[in-house]
Amino acid sequence: MKRVTLKEANKSLRIIVKETGYELHNGAGFAEYDAFGSRGKVNGFPEFFPDRIAIDGSVNLISPVCEGKELVIKLSLDTTPCLEQIEAIKKAIEEAAGRNYRKVLRSLNKGLI
Numbered sequence: 001m002k003r004v005t006l007k008e009a010n011k012s013l014r015i016i017v018k019e020t021g022y023e024l025h026n027g028a029g030f031a032e033y034d035a036f037g038s039r040g041k042v043n044g045f046p047e048f049f050p051d052r053i054a055i056d057g058s059v060n061l062i063s064p065v066c067e068g069k070e071l072v073i074k075l076s077l078d079t080t081p082c083l084e085q086i087e088a089i090k091k092a093i094e095e096a097a098g099r100n101y102r103k104v105l106r107s108l109n110k111g112l113i
Contacts, residue, residue, distance in 0.1 A: 004028055005077060009048045024049060050077055
């Protein structure tokens with residue numbers, strides 16, 4: 001499966017209401033959630049799906065009234081932990097690249113002297 005960025009994965013988000021809970025689909029795959037909003041099975045990249053979701057208001061998952069109608073769900077995602085990890089990785093790469101660059105320069109300078 002191709003790696004995608006958080007921005008690419010969240011260009012589209014589809015929420016499906018099922019009898020047993022919810023399914024979130026995006027560019028990184030899909031995740032199943034129980035009726036209480038706890039994440040279960042993930043098909044794709046788990047880091048792109050929240051551990052829990054909260055649905056404002058009550059929805060009767062087995063109600064035939066929901067069938068065939070549009071259901072609007074407000075979803076809030078806290079991507080702060082992912083973004084912090086990405087920044088830490090970027091910083092580590094930049095530091096390693098800087099160290100390697102200085103080593104190469106020293107090696108070249110020694111060869112010229």
